[in-house]
Amino acid sequence: LLDDNIEEFREQYFTLHEYDQAQFYEKVGPDIRQKIYHFLSPQEMALIFEALEIEDDEYEAYLNEMETSYAADMLSFMNTDDAVDVLNELDEDQRDSFLEMMDSETVEEFNELLAYEEYTAGSIMTTEYVSILENSTVRSAMAVLRKEAPNAETIYYVFVVDDEHRLTGVLSLRDLIVSNEDTIIKDIMKERVVCAKVTDDQEDVAQLIKDYNFLALPVVSENNELVGIITVDDIIDVIDEEATDDYSKLAGISDVDDTDVNPFKAAKNRLPWLIMLLFLGTLTATLMSRFEATLDQVALLALFIPLISGTSGNSGTQALAVAVRGIATGEVDGKNKLKLLIREICTGLITGIVCGIVVVAIIYFWQHSLIIGLLVGAAICCSIVVATIAGSFIPLLIHKLGVDPAVASGPFITTLNDITSILIYLGLATNFISQIR
Amino acid sequence: LLDDNIEEFREQYFTLHEYDQAQFYEKVGPDIRQKIYHFLSPQEMALIFEALEIEDDEYEAYLNEMETSYAADMLSFMNTDDAVDVLNELDEDQRDSFLEMMDSETVEEFNELLAYEEYTAGSIMTTEYVSILENSTVRSAMAVLRKEAPNAETIYYVFVVDDEHRLTGVLSLRDLIVSNEDTIIKDIMKERVVCAKVTDDQEDVAQLIKDYNFLALPVVSENNELVGIITVDDIIDVIDEEATDDYSKLAGISDVDDTDVNPFKAAKNRLPWLIMLLFLGTLTATLMSRFEATLDQVALLALFIPLISGTSGNSGTQALAVAVRGIATGEVDGKNKLKLLIREICTGLITGIVCGIVVVAIIYFWQHSLIIGLLVGAAICCSIVVATIAGSFIPLLIHKLGVDPAVASGPFITTLNDITSILIYLGLATNFISQIR
Structure with missing residues (x-):
C-alpha cells in the first residue's frame, strides 16, 4: 500500500473515519509516519492528531518526528482545545518554538487558553463556537x-x-x-x-x-x-478521567490505566503507596507490642486478628466508597453531610451487631468456646461501628478542608481501621484475660 | 405560586429547562404533584418524566399518583427508550394495564423494545430517529x-x-x-x-x-x-453506571450510589459482602490454628500479622484494579493477556524485593532483631509476588470464563491474599523457629 503511491494511499486513507486513521497512524512505525507527513497537508494531519489516543508524554516524540514548521502549522489547524492539550504537555522551550512560527492571532488565542488552570472549565473549552x-x-x-x-x-x-x-x-x-x-x-x-x-x-x-x-x-x-x-x-x-481517578485512589495506586509493558513504571506507580502503608503497618505492630503479654498468655487470640482487621477494613472501605461517590456526584453537600453521618452511624450499628452475632455463632460451633466467641464478636461489632464512622467522617472532613476526598484512599482508611480494630480487640482481651484462660 | 392559578404557573414553569422542571417535580409533595397533573397535558408531563433522576423503584409510586389513562398517555408520548426503562421497572400486571390503554402501534413498538435483554444495545436504543x-x-x-x-x-x-x-x-x-x-x-x-x-x-x-x-x-x-x-x-x-459498578465491586458493596437516609437499606447493601468475608476470615483462622504451637512459642510473631496481610492485600488490590480497568476499557484482550501477566509477575518481583528490604531495615532499627526482620521481609516479599499474580490472574481467568471480571471484588481478593500471606509467614516462621527463639 505504501509504496509511494500518493494518490492511492490518500484515496484509501480518506475513506476511513478519523478515529481509524489515527489508530493506523499510531500503529505504524516512525518511517511510515514520515511518509504520511509527506502525503498529507498539515490541515489533514490536524484531524488525525485530534483523534489520537496516546499517553500525554508521547506527544513530544510524535511532534519531533515532524519538521517544526509542519508541526506548527498542524497545531494551528487543530481545534484550540486539543491543540492546547498538546502544547501543555511540551516543555516551555519547545512550546515557544512552535508558537513563534504561528500567526499572531492564533498565538494570542493559545496563550489565553494556556493561562487557565488545569481542571477548570477554561482549560478544556474550545474557542471554535458559532x-x-x-x-x-x-x-x-x-x-x-x-x-x-x-x-x-x-x-x-x-x-x-x-x-x-x-x-x-x-x-x-x-x-x-x-x-x-x-x-x-x-x-x-x-x-x-x-x-x-x-x-x-x-x-x-x-x-x-x-x-x-x-x-x-x-x-x-x-x-x-x-x-x-x-x-x-x-x-x-x-x-472517564474522574471515575478512573476515584477508582485508582480506592485501590491505592497512582494511575490504574497502566497496562503498558514496563514493569519498572508499574512498580514506580505502586511503591509509594505500599511503602507508606508499610510504615503505618509498623505503627500497628508497635501499638500491638503493648499487648505482647496478653498474646503470650493466650496464643489462640492471634488467630482472630486477620478476621477482625479484615472485617473492619472492609466495612470502612464500604463507608468510604459511599461517601466519596456521594461527594463526587454532588448528592452529598453541606446540608445533608450531617444526615449522611447519622445514617452511617446507624448503618455501622446494624452491620456491627449482625456481624457480631454471626461471629459468636461461628466460633461457638467451631471452637466450642462461648467466651472467645463473645470476645471476638464484641470486638468485631465495635470495630465495624468505628470503621464505618471513620470511613464516612474522614472523606467528609477532607472535603470540608477543600481537598479532593478521594485522597482518603482505600488502603489508607483500611490501615487506620486495622490499628483501631486490633487495639479494641486486644484491649478487650486484656481486660477479660482472667475469664479467657 | 400554586394557588390554583393555572396560567401563571404554566408560564413560569415553562421558562425553566426540563431538568429544572423535573427537579421541582421531584421535590414537591404528592398533593402538589396532583395539581401539576391537572395543569399539564400528558405530552408536557412526558418531557418532565424523561428528565427525572429518581431511583428505579420509585417510578411505580409516581405512576400510581396519576390516573391510569393519564399515565398511559404520558408513557406513549415519552421517548421510547425512556418509556421502556420505566415500563421495565413495573410488575407485569401494572405494565399490561398501561399497555392496554395505548394504541396498538405504540404497544407493538414497546413490546419489541421490552424483549431485548438488559445491558444490550437493543435495551437502551430509541426508535425515534430520522x-x-x-x-x-x-x-x-x-x-x-x-x-x-x-x-x-x-x-x-x-x-x-x-x-x-x-x-x-x-x-x-x-x-x-x-x-x-x-x-x-x-x-x-x-x-x-x-x-x-x-x-x-x-x-x-x-x-x-x-x-x-x-x-x-x-x-x-x-x-x-x-x-x-x-x-x-x-x-x-x-x-457512569459501569464506572459506579466497578467502583462498588472494588469496595465490596452492592451499590455505592446509596446516600438515602435509610440505614437498614444501607446495611442490607453491605451485609452480604461482610458476612461472606467473615466466613472466609474464619477459614483464615482455621488455617492459622495449625500454627498455634509456633505462635505459642514466639508471641512476637503475631505483631507482624497485620503488617504482612495488609501489604499483601494492598498489592493484590492494585494488581486487581489495573487488570479490571484494562479489561473494561478493552486495552487488555486475548493477545496481550499473557503480556500483562508477565508484566505483573515482574512488577510483583520488583515491588516485593523493594518492600522486603524496607521492612528488614525498619525492623532492624526498631527491634534490633535481624533474624525477625529477615523473616518478615522474606514473607512480605513472597506475599507481594503471590498477591500481585493472584490480583491480575484471577480477573483475567474470570473474564476468560465469560463473567464480568469486576466480580473478583477488592475484599474477596484481599481476603484470599490474607490467607496465603499468613500461611507463607507462619510457614517460614515454623521452619526457622529454632533460629528465632
Whole structure:
C-alpha cells in the first residue's frame, strides 16, 4: 500500500473515519509516519492528531518526528482545545518554538487558553463556537452556520450575544430549521442559558452537561462575556478521567490505566503507596507490642486478628466508597453531610451487631468456646461501628478542608481501621484475660 | 405560586429547562404533584418524566399518583427508550394495564423494545430517529427533518436506508446544510457506517461512541435493517453506571450510589459482602490454628500479622484494579493477556524485593532483631509476588470464563491474599523457629 503511491494511499486513507486513521497512524512505525507527513497537508494531519489516543508524554516524540514548521502549522489547524492539550504537555522551550512560527492571532488565542488552570472549565473549552447577534434573522444565522461549519467544533448550538459579546441566549439548530427565515433571533432564543464560568471545576461542568443532556455548554468570563464552549465529547473524557481517578485512589495506586509493558513504571506507580502503608503497618505492630503479654498468655487470640482487621477494613472501605461517590456526584453537600453521618452511624450499628452475632455463632460451633466467641464478636461489632464512622467522617472532613476526598484512599482508611480494630480487640482481651484462660 | 392559578404557573414553569422542571417535580409533595397533573397535558408531563433522576423503584409510586389513562398517555408520548426503562421497572400486571390503554402501534413498538435483554444495545436504543431513502434529495431530507424535529431524539444525524430499510449510509445535518438542495443523498452520504448490533453489549457501544466522538450511533438487526439509535446522553449514563459498578465491586458493596437516609437499606447493601468475608476470615483462622504451637512459642510473631496481610492485600488490590480497568476499557484482550501477566509477575518481583528490604531495615532499627526482620521481609516479599499474580490472574481467568471480571471484588481478593500471606509467614516462621527463639 505504501509504496509511494500518493494518490492511492490518500484515496484509501480518506475513506476511513478519523478515529481509524489515527489508530493506523499510531500503529505504524516512525518511517511510515514520515511518509504520511509527506502525503498529507498539515490541515489533514490536524484531524488525525485530534483523534489520537496516546499517553500525554508521547506527544513530544510524535511532534519531533515532524519538521517544526509542519508541526506548527498542524497545531494551528487543530481545534484550540486539543491543540492546547498538546502544547501543555511540551516543555516551555519547545512550546515557544512552535508558537513563534504561528500567526499572531492564533498565538494570542493559545496563550489565553494556556493561562487557565488545569481542571477548570477554561482549560478544556474550545474557542471554535458559532455566535450571532441578538437582532439578526434566522436567515443570516443559517448563513453564518454554513460559513463556520468546516471550523466550528459544533454547529448544533448557536450562542446569541449582545454588542459587547455578553451571552444573552442560546438556540439549537433544531430551533433554527423549524423557524421562519425572517424571524428575529431574539424572539425565538432561550434566554435562560445554563453556562459555566471559566474558573469552574471541570467536574461541575460535567455534571451540568450530564443533568441537562446538552451537546455543548457555553463558558463565560467574570463579566458574562462568551469566551468558549465545552462539547459533550470532551465531557465524556472528563467523566472517564474522574471515575478512573476515584477508582485508582480506592485501590491505592497512582494511575490504574497502566497496562503498558514496563514493569519498572508499574512498580514506580505502586511503591509509594505500599511503602507508606508499610510504615503505618509498623505503627500497628508497635501499638500491638503493648499487648505482647496478653498474646503470650493466650496464643489462640492471634488467630482472630486477620478476621477482625479484615472485617473492619472492609466495612470502612464500604463507608468510604459511599461517601466519596456521594461527594463526587454532588448528592452529598453541606446540608445533608450531617444526615449522611447519622445514617452511617446507624448503618455501622446494624452491620456491627449482625456481624457480631454471626461471629459468636461461628466460633461457638467451631471452637466450642462461648467466651472467645463473645470476645471476638464484641470486638468485631465495635470495630465495624468505628470503621464505618471513620470511613464516612474522614472523606467528609477532607472535603470540608477543600481537598479532593478521594485522597482518603482505600488502603489508607483500611490501615487506620486495622490499628483501631486490633487495639479494641486486644484491649478487650486484656481486660477479660482472667475469664479467657 | 400554586394557588390554583393555572396560567401563571404554566408560564413560569415553562421558562425553566426540563431538568429544572423535573427537579421541582421531584421535590414537591404528592398533593402538589396532583395539581401539576391537572395543569399539564400528558405530552408536557412526558418531557418532565424523561428528565427525572429518581431511583428505579420509585417510578411505580409516581405512576400510581396519576390516573391510569393519564399515565398511559404520558408513557406513549415519552421517548421510547425512556418509556421502556420505566415500563421495565413495573410488575407485569401494572405494565399490561398501561399497555392496554395505548394504541396498538405504540404497544407493538414497546413490546419489541421490552424483549431485548438488559445491558444490550437493543435495551437502551430509541426508535425515534430520522431515516431517508438513498435516492432522495437534500431538499426532501431537510423537509423530513423539519417534520420529525419535534419527535426525533436527534435530528443532527440522518440515517440513509435502501428500499428494505437496510442501513446504507449516514449524513450529519452539518453535511446537509452546506450542500446544494438538489444533490442526491447517495452522492454525499458516508458509506462506511459504524454501527452496533441489537445484541451488542452496552459497554461496547459506549466505547464506540467515545472513540469516534459520535452524537448518536445506529443500531441494526441481524440482517442489517436499521432498528434504532443510541444517543450520546444515554451513553454518558451507561459510562457512569459501569464506572459506579466497578467502583462498588472494588469496595465490596452492592451499590455505592446509596446516600438515602435509610440505614437498614444501607446495611442490607453491605451485609452480604461482610458476612461472606467473615466466613472466609474464619477459614483464615482455621488455617492459622495449625500454627498455634509456633505462635505459642514466639508471641512476637503475631505483631507482624497485620503488617504482612495488609501489604499483601494492598498489592493484590492494585494488581486487581489495573487488570479490571484494562479489561473494561478493552486495552487488555486475548493477545496481550499473557503480556500483562508477565508484566505483573515482574512488577510483583520488583515491588516485593523493594518492600522486603524496607521492612528488614525498619525492623532492624526498631527491634534490633535481624533474624525477625529477615523473616518478615522474606514473607512480605513472597506475599507481594503471590498477591500481585493472584490480583491480575484471577480477573483475567474470570473474564476468560465469560463473567464480568469486576466480580473478583477488592475484599474477596484481599481476603484470599490474607490467607496465603499468613500461611507463607507462619510457614517460614515454623521452619526457622529454632533460629528465632
